[in-house]
Amino acid sequence: MPSLNVMALNDKNLKSLPNNVIVPKYDRKLVKTGIVHVGVGGFHRSHQAFYTDEYMGHTGDLRWGICGVGLREADRKMKDILENQDYLYTLMVKHSDGRIENRVIGSLTNFLLGCDNPQVVIDKMAADETKIVSLTITEAGYNYNPATGEFNFDNPDVKHDLAHPEAPRLVFGYLVAALKQRKEAGKVPFTIQSCDNIQHNGDVTRKILVAYARELDADLALWIEREVSFPNAMVDRITPVTTPSDIEYLRSEIGLEDKWPVTCEKFLQWVIEDRFSQGRPDWDKVGAQFVPDVTPYETMKIRLLNAGHTVLGMLGSLHGYKTIDECVRDPVFAEFLTKFMDEEVTPVLPPLEGIDLSAYKSTLLERFGNPNIKDALSRICLDSSSKVATFLVPTVVENLKRKGEFRLSALTIAAWCYYSAMHADQAGNALEVNDAMADELHELARQPSEGIPAFLTVSSIFGDLPKHEGFVADYNSFVDGLFANVEVKSLMQSVLQVVQ
Ligand code: CS2
Numbered sequence: 001m002p003s004l005n006v007m008a009l010n011d012k013n014l015k016s017l018p019n020n021v022i023v024p025k026y027d028r029k030l031v032k033t034g035i036v037h038v039g040v041g042g043f044h045r046s047h048q049a050f051y052t053d054e055y056m057g058h059t060g061d062l063r064w065g066i067c068g069v070g071l072r073e074a075d076r077k078m079k080d081i082l083e084n085q086d087y088l089y090t091l092m093v094k095h096s097d098g099r100i101e102n103r104v105i106g107s108l109t110n111f112l113l114g115c116d117n118p119q120v121v122i123d124k125m126a127a128d129e130t131k132i133v134s135l136t137i138t139e140a141g142y143n144y145n146p147a148t149g150e151f152n153f154d155n156p157d158v159k160h161d162l163a164h165p166e167a168p169r170l171v172f173g174y175l176v177a178a179l180k181q182r183k184e185a186g187k188v189p190f191t192i193q194s195c196d197n198i199q200h201n202g203d204v205t206r207k208i209l210v211a212y213a214r215e216l217d218a219d220l221a222l223w224i225e226r227e228v229s230f231p232n233a234m235v236d237r238i239t240p241v242t243t244p245s246d247i248e249y250l251r252s253e254i255g256l257e258d259k260w261p262v263t264c265e266k267f268l269q270w271v272i273e274d275r276f277s278q279g280r281p282d283w284d285k286v287g288a289q290f291v292p293d294v295t296p297y298e299t300m301k302i303r304l305l306n307a308g309h310t311v312l313g314m315l316g317s318l319h320g321y322k323t324i325d326e327c328v329r330d331p332v333f334a335e336f337l338t339k340f341m342d343e344e345v346t347p348v349l350p351p352l353e354g355i356d357l358s359a360y361k362s363t364l365l366e367r368f369g370n371p372n373i374k375d376a377l378s379r380i381c382l383d384s385s386s387k388v389a390t391f392l393v394p395t396v397v398e399n400l401k402r403k404g405e406f407r408l409s410a411l412t413i414a415a416w417c418y419y420s421a422m423h424a425d426q427a428g429n430a431l432e433v434n435d436a437m438a439d440e441l442h443e444l445a446r447q448p449s450e451g452i453p454a455f456l457t458v459s460s461i462f463g464d465l466p467k468h469e470g471f472v473a474d475y476n477s478f479v480d481g482l483f484a485n486v487e488v489k490s491l492m493q494s495v496l497q498v499v500q
Contacts, residue, residue, distance in 0.1 A: 007255060008085075008257045009088050009258045014028075018254060021102045022102065023104045024107075025056075025058075026056045028086075031056065031065035032064075033066065033109045033110065034065065034131045034281075036067045036121075036124055036132075037068055037134045038136070039138070040070060042241065048066070050091055050268070051281075051283050051287070053106055054287075056281075063281075066109060067109055067111070067130075068111040068112070069111070069112050070111070070114065071113075071170070072169075082108065082260075087109060088104050088108075089104070089258060090256060090261040091105050091262050091263075092249075092263045093265070094265060094370070096265075096369075096372065098371075100372075101266075114169075118167045122178045123178075125175070126179075131278040132190055132191045134194075135205070139198055139390050140435075142208060143155055146461070147393075148460075151211045153215070157170050158170060162215055172212045176216060179213075179228065183220060188227070189223075192205055192206075192209070192229070193231055193233065193276075194233065197302055199298055201232055201298075202231050202233065202273065203230065206225070206228070206230040209224060209228075210224055228277070229275045229276055229277040231275040233271065233294060234271040234301050234302075235270055236269040237269070238373060238375055239262060240263055240375040265370055268287070270288040271298075272289070272290055274291070274292070296350055302391055303349065303391065303394070305364055306391040307392045308337055310384070310388060310412065311392075312368070313377045313381045314412050315333065318426050319488050320429065321333075322377060323373075323375055324368050334365065339499055341361050343405045343499055344395055344396075344408055347399075378431070378434075381431070384416060385436065385437040388461055389462075392413070393462060393463065396471070397464075400470075407495050411491055411495055414479045417453070417482075418483065421483075426488060441458070444457070444458065453476060
């Protein structure tokens, strides 16, 4: 068999790529940069950058190219790879029937690295042509206490940034410096658009940014509060971590050399509040929805999909599973997830007019079961201290208020305690731990679980949960069971028997 001619991904080669690779339908040389995006990971590249690529191809409106921004040294690899590929990358959409659709995305126009030169990034955000600064900085990146909503001023990087506003390390310093430039030049501000899984992500961003700015300049803080738009949004597309075999597949099966493609599911959703002070792409022309109030959509998504992931992530990890699809193929896990959604989450969701919740939940089971997605539990369990606080605890709190069911969540949190204490599954195999609070949680999780369990006293995560005797009693008995090596799956089965 003749060997496949392998082509490097770059502008020059775009026209000669194999026919089965979809390429941008617009002239990239004509694209202007209207968006600066901080946090160019897999999710941004499978979601906002995809929508924008589709939008530019569909409408020919080329004002909305995206300048990617990374702030830390850890982002250099992405910058170098994208730079080498003229900011092109392949999106590998993995259908559940095994089909893979390969599409080159052209909406990124540049990539700047803040740690190399903060002023260049600040100037780019402050530039007239920048209409939107969008963020995918992960839930943990917001540096706030999810239980109180307060910004964490104790973070050493925040202290650094307040002392050196011209050379910040964190995104808040960049945004405030750029907004200050705009204000001083008598210009209107850009819109700040959060794309993270946080309830009311725009409102949260406004609150913490204003609190931060107030420490530097009270007038500026007031101006930000009054003038800057922070639309809330719900974002959704499952985007697993790219593996070496994805890169190899493109090379050997397609003949395309891409050093960092992105894989994702077919499904995608973006529901956005239409509050953009300086215009925006009509992303609704390519499937996004603009609505006056995003609350019901975001609550539904975060508490069902993201929390569902956390439930499977914790319990599945202890059991020794590695991926989400492996979990949902196990009938006990599938039933546990379904009961969690039906008995704990659904009763405390706000009214969801016009949304078929049962259909949404069955779609979730299908999406989780996509055998080609192989979404690693290690990805799901990363940064759990932020995720549990944002995805799961609000549901428990509501149920405690209304005397609702909470035992499935309690077992999930008990599994997280075991995970944090042992950094291993129940068979003793090491588990990856990647969390800013890992050391603290490790210490607390190892303390005996009599009375008020130490693990639950982390108030930024659990708020008042330790005050609820019923919750604590169930939680303690699950923790005892797990540490006595009762298999997590049999604890799940016993919960399923009592929860009707
Ligand atoms: C996941 C999300 O990080 C997580 O724990 O639940 O990344 C999830 O895959 C996305 O929000 C899907 O839209």
